[in-house]
Amino acid sequence: MKNVAVIGLGLMGGSLALELKKSTWATIYGIDKNPEHLQKAVDLGIIFEKVDIEKVKEVDTVILAAPVNVIPELALQVLDRIGDDTLVFDVGSTKTMVCDAVRNHPKRKNFVALHPIAGTEFSGPEAAIYDLFKGKVNIICEQQLSESRILEKAVKLFELLKMRNVFMDSPVQHDKHIAYVSHLSHISSFMLGKTVLEIENDEKNIFDMAGSGFASTVRLAKSNPNTWTPILLQNKEYVLKSLEEYIKNLNQFKEVLTKNSEEEVYQIMQNTNRIKGVLAGIKNN
Amino acid sequence: MKNVAVIGLGLMGGSLALELKKSTWATIYGIDKNPEHLQKAVDLGIIFEKVDIEKVKEVDTVILAAPVNVIPELALQVLDRIGDDTLVFDVGSTKTMVCDAVRNHPKRKNFVALHPIAGTEFSGPEAAIYDLFKGKVNIICEQQLSESRILEKAVKLFELLKMRNVFMDSPVQHDKHIAYVSHLSHISSFMLGKTVLEIENDEKNIFDMAGSGFASTVRLAKSNPNTWTPILLQNKEYVLKSLEEYIKNLNQFKEVLTKNSEEEVYQIMQNTNRIKGVLAGIKNN
The missing domain is CATH 1.10.3660.10 (6-phosphogluconate dehydrogenase C-terminal like domain)
Structure with missing residues (x-):
């Protein structure tokens, strides 16, 4: 993992970015439709720099951490742009809609539908904290639709965060x-x-x-x-x-x-x- | 405060006993209809010894920490027995019934109706902990029915526990x-x-x-x-x-x-x- 794009820099995206910065050598790029959040993420050292959606062409990992009504369309836009080796996953609290949206995309195999069950009642980049995920459960849905080396990359990433991966086939x-x-x-x-x-x-x-x-x-x-x-x-x-x-x-x-x-x-x-x-x-x- | 009787040695009574033992030189006597709880309270050092209801004649402070359906009748039994200088208070989560029960008792002035708003989800003598009350609110009802020196004693006791006393006239x-x-x-x-x-x-x-x-x-x-x-x-x-x-x-x-x-x-x-x-x-x- 060398270059990571995080889309949505709130509690979840921000905390993931902090952990990856701490535990890997990856450079983290940020995308958020809220310019204040984006600037705050730079100021807090959560992301290296702000980029736009085209940047996902150059990264090896894309994290979708936007609100769940935005994720399905966002996932398609990202899958349209990425290279063959890129891992894309979302961290939304619902899985049916995003799985339905990407199911027939030619790059479906690059996608992993998952849900790290962690959170606090706070929000925005200022809410990003270390150890949010430690010791908790990460649910992975429809794992058979992800390419095995891509799935393996996601599994390892969440192991690095000290999460327990649980496979749950059906997003419904x-x-x-x-x-x-x-x-x-x-x-x-x-x-x-x-x-x-x-x-x-x-x-x-x-x-x-x-x-x-x-x-x-x-x-x-x-x-x-x-x-x-x-x-x-x-x-x-x-x-x-x-x-x-x-x-x-x-x-x-x-x-x-x-x-x-x-x-x-x-x-x-x-x-x-x-x-x-x-x-x-x-x-x- | 030299001799204290605590009736009911669960979370509330037990935690009060621990604090008074720690912060004063009082000897603490225990009463509980559950013999196992009583023995446990002795074993855990929460009370000096088990006694029966007649002991309240000899103590200067009686704490009623039984379930709220027992407290009104218990308060009457205690008020029937105590000396003129004894402080009696209950710590129940309801105040109307106990206030109604004692209102016309000749020793009403020895009673303070109060509710230290603190707790955990645990119960029994093993649940007794230090600092349960620290920084929290203690509600005192119908304070005008307590004799001023008796009321003052109760107020000081809860100040010792680092609680904020709040007067709320009406138990209803x-x-x-x-x-x-x-x-x-x-x-x-x-x-x-x-x-x-x-x-x-x-x-x-x-x-x-x-x-x-x-x-x-x-x-x-x-x-x-x-x-x-x-x-x-x-x-x-x-x-x-x-x-x-x-x-x-x-x-x-x-x-x-x-x-x-x-x-x-x-x-x-x-x-x-x-x-x-x-x-x-x-x-x-």
Whole structure:
């Protein structure tokens, strides 16, 4: 890896660039439609210099880290331009649309559809940090459509970042699962924030009483709507399904609470404590 | 403060005992209806020895840290027994019922109704930790019903723990606010955990994809149902009100997502980002 182009210099693209700068000898070029972000990325030492899309002809690795509504078209533009040995991958939180977009492109074999499951609630080049990816999972979809040496290059890159690569053939399956364990969390958090902000209009100083539990549950409500609007819309089918099940559970809980059913309130929470075992395996931020 | 009795040796009572042991010369006696917890508290050095309720006659400070359904009756039993100079306070997450229970007791002036807003998702004596309270808020209700020298003693005790005391006259107002900023977070978190555990039955390995955002949002679903069932039932009126508003917001979000209204999805999240300013003021766990 000698020359890398990163398109989209927010939290994900910026953090990837920092890691590659630190761990390899590659020169990193940046592309972003926001000129302020681009300049900031230069100033912060995240990229060597700003370039335009034509630069991808000369690099050996292209990272697509733009919002997910932009990625499919962007992937095609990049695949149209790259050489035979170039690795192109995107890091978006949805995989179906980008996989569909590139499936019949002559350079499909140069593309790897992946999703490094890492992030914070912050955004923009200033949010780029080291060790964001360390110890976490990287999902790779439709690996059989990538050429083996190209796939190998991607696998090694994420091993270098100390990620665990997990192969998950179907991008549809990816999108379904991620709706539950990521996208739904964002909605539940945003709506909790909204509910409490609304009551605050009538009840001043309510936030004097907010503690670390509230802070943890509502943390994702700080996330960037520019990132999350396209994710939720693009994965609408599964996001709505998970949201309906979530609302159904909330309504059921409301019912048992309304009828004072101590035993049922207890049992529901007790059964859900099983989440402890699951969380023990997740690396904290 | 020379002799302190702590009734209930879980996360709250245990952590208070540890801090008082560290910061004062008081001897700490423990009462708990669970003999294993009591023995564990001795073994961990949290209490000097196990005692029974009659011991409160001889101590100068009594801390009620039992589940909130037990506290009102317990407070009466303790007030029946204490001397004229003894401070009694409870640390429960609801204040209306305990305040109502003790309001006409001849020793009401020895009681301070308070709520140190601190906690973790863990429980039992093993969960007791140092610095749980540091930098956080302690709410004191109906302070005018406590004798001034008794109130002063409570205020100083929580200053010693480096808490900020906030006076909030009405226990009903306390319970209303805390429903939104604490109790609702627990329900939203438990139901998120439940929803994802249910889908996991059909979709194996879904938790491979769970990241730090999910972990943060679902953290409170590890909380102890023995603690939380009585809190939610006791504060049912306001908990249900907050829960209804939360469900209403989720349904509204579901609608705008269903009709693909990019602008509305964006705006709702953007407006909720205002939570950033609120969270900046909350001390992390």
